[in-house]
Structures are given as structure tokens and as C-alpha cells.
Amino acid sequence: MSRDPLLFLEDIEKSCEKVVQYTEGRSKDQVFEDDIRVDAILLNLYVIGEAVKKLPRRGEWKRRNLPSASLMQRSRGVRPAGAHSAELVHGLDWSDGTRKAEAAAGG
Numbered sequence: 001m002s003r004d005p006l007l008f009l010e011d012i013e014k015s016c017e018k019v020v021q022y023t024e025g026r027s028k029d030q031v032f033e034d035d036i037r038v039d040a041i042l043l044n045l046y047v048i049g050e051a052v053k054k055l056p057r058r059g060e061w062k063r064r065n066l067p068s069a070s071l072m073q074r075s076r077g078v079r080p081a082g083a084h085s086a087e088l089v090h091g092l093d094w095s096d097g098t099r100k101a102e103a104a105a106g107g
Helices: 005-023 028-033 035-054 058-063 069-076 085-090 101-106
Strands: none
């Protein structure tokens, strides 16, 4: 029995919220000085990557009457975490010196 795809979307949402929580209001240096925080961020990026890989393909969403395929397409742009996780964390928007939740949510 396969898992409901909406549960994978919930996993993605929860992990995104955690990454925002772990980085919000902190400078890049503050985040990267804390090894436990970085590990937590990387773990959640890994969860996101694994959940994205298990989401149904676009045509399957239509056949099963699942939420918008546009969400699926946006999600497919996320690379699975792993060797490139640190690069993904470094790529967060730190333009004003601190990490803001709006940057993560609004892209």
C-alpha cells in the first residue's frame, strides 16, 4: 500500500517551516557556527528531497484528483539533499545579514 501523496506534501511543509524557524532572525555566521543547527537544517533538506522524489508525476496527480499540478512542478525543482545540502543552505537569502522568513516563503 503506497502512502497518500498529501502526506508527503505535509512532510515538505513541516520541514520547510523548521528550516525557516532554525534560520529566521540569525545571521549566516550565527547559523553556521552552530553545528547542531546546521545538522538539523541539513536533515530537513534531506527529508524534503526524499519526499519530493516520492511524489507522483504530473499525470498521476490529474488521474487521482490531487491538488494542483503547478505545485508539483514547483516541487520538482528542488534537488534531493545529500552532497549538495550545504550548498542549498548557503544559498538561502542572507542579503540583509539575517535570514528572514519572508525570503523562504516568498522565494
